[in-house]
């Protein structure tokens with residue numbers, strides 16, 4: 075199954091799955107403390123129960139650049155095909171707009187205000203529930219391949235995984251934001267799936283390459299660039315690049331978006347390779363696949379770039395595609411859903427109780443069967459504390475919280491003074507007209523948001539899910555390079 079490893083200094087590690095298990099385990103242990111040797115093999119799972127589950131997170135991928143979500147370019151033929159075979163959720167939102175807390179939310183089913191994994195010097199309490207543990211308890215073999223500094227095992231992501239491979243999380247420290255690792259990650263995931271052959275498995279694959287810097291492999295760079303473009307815009311050092319701001323030359327702006335889109339096309343090509351290998355091996359029909367993103371990306375819609383710092387929909391609206399294994403399913407669901415629903419959905423797909431350790435999420439399995447199983451007025455809470463970590467005194471990265479209910483979205487941004495906002499998404503999907511001072515919905519939405527926040531804070535105190543940990547100076551340097559820390 076394993077594709078041919080590319081020329082990379084990690085190449086040898088990709089031969090591991092072909093070695094005897096005990097040698098592989100010892101070699102892996104020597105390579106990385108985070109790469110865990112296998113626990114004793116789970117009993118062989120019967121083939122007539124729940125399917126295998128492949129859960130894929132594509133970092134920084136906003137929904138509206140995929141062709142199946144109406145993007146302007148043919149960026150995603152393989153994801154389009156998956157959506158055509160499965161279900162495309164048209165209105166999925168992240169609960170927080172940056173990598174660490176958003177992935178912890180997906181893995182635990184808890185909002186960031188509750189799990190409190192907000193970066194810096196915390197790690198997830200081993201007592202916290204994770205989807206990997208839930209599925210392992212059901213007899214699934216479990217493995218993960220993760221490619222970003224904020225996906226490393228040290229944050230607690232390895233809980234419940236027999237094998238948590240984070241060696242691709244910036245193998246070249248100085249170029250972590252330019253390293254392209256999707257092909258190696260797909261190789262590693264396929265190798266692990268090959269080892270699980272004949273058993274039921276849950277594999278989590280995190281792919282980093284859509285994340286800035288927008289430097290796709292060379293053969294993808296001109297795919298979507300206007301042939302008449304004569305500029306020489308440099309997309310490297312994205313966080314430090316002060317020239318991407320309102321007023322930028324429209325041709326340069328289009329070039330940047332073309333590079334972002336090319337990154338999507340590159341990642342999609344690797345997913346195509348992954349899907350083809352699953353079909354060839356016979357695993358495809360026995361495997362449920364869930365593809366999403368931890369957050370979107372800003373391109374000056376509200377003056378900003380990157381992610382983490384606001385709660386506008388360019389950061390919250392993410393793709394969510396679910397292919398169940400064999401069961402009939404609806405093609406498109408317009409019902410509002412959230413990444414908070416990932417844990418209960420994966421649990422139900424795996425035959426576990428979706429209400430286990432219940433957070434506010436719900437299983438999306440009923441919506442896969444019938445889109446009428448929808449609550450259009452369901453309440454979703456959003457939060458980002460990245461501003462507090464990055465620059466507590468600054469105005470440009472203020473903490474924000476928000477709430478969506480039906481067509482209404484309330485956001486308060488703790489600038490000096492605080493900036494409260496209310497948007498009618500039905501009339502104003504771009505969130506340009508602040509109705510806070512004029513609309514009768516303001517009081518209700520503000521009260522709901524405050525109540526939700528206080529409920530989270532009470533749970534946070536009671537559950538104590540984030541634990542202090544020693545700060546790794548190398549990690550701090552790397553996160554500063556990416557702009558996550560100042």
Ligand SMILES: [Zn+2]
Nearest residue numbers: 133134173368
């Ligand atoms: Zn991310």
